[in-house]
Amino acid sequence: MNQHLVAPSLLAADFAHLGDALQLFDKSEADWLHLDVMDGRFVPNISFGLPVIKALRPLSKKVFDVHLMIEQPENYIADFKAVGADVLTVHYEASTHLHRSIQAIQAAGMKAGVALNPHTPVVLLQDIIKDVDLVCLMSVNPGFGGQSFIERTLLKIRQLKAMILAENSNALIEIDGGVDPKNAAAILNAGADVLVAGSSVFKSEDPMASIKHLKNIQQLDVV
Ligand code: DX5
């Protein structure tokens, strides 16, 4: 039985007090910090970018999991390494030469992830699943926090898990969007390894307790 990882998404934190959010994250049971970079082109929203990540990096030694929702992410791989990204995820839909991008991310010394929008079928990863370190399944349409979990994602997790096992891949399955204490057990039981949670952590009354709760949900053996 694998212990899953919890990755609070900074997008839901109070942007006027990011330092406090980092301090809370660092003290909590959270494993990774999920950082959503948006360019207003690939997604209809603009969030934060390189200088913000650089400023936050000294505040925690834990993993910075950077989710690029930008066009031409291949142009910024060295920049995100330079500001301290540990995991760098690009979108399948934004990558004409995905294999080259994955290789470049790994050559730069980071773990390489690929994210799929809700409409993109898992089967499209067949020829790259052995090469990636992480697959981020979007369980909402990317661009905004606070949306509802798309139920069909549970089926996609099972399909992806089967592909990972069949291809002997080490890729982790990360679920991003609408994850909360009510659906987390079902997500884990379907085969997820990493839970991203924005609103259900930072908009909750007690973010520290919310992280603890997500971390301590029991994962049954996946059959
Ligand atoms: C959405 C982002 C998510 C977002 C999740 O585009 O990729 O990481 O922060 O937020 P919640 O957990 O509120 O759905």
Ligand code: ZN
């Ligand atoms: Zn994200």
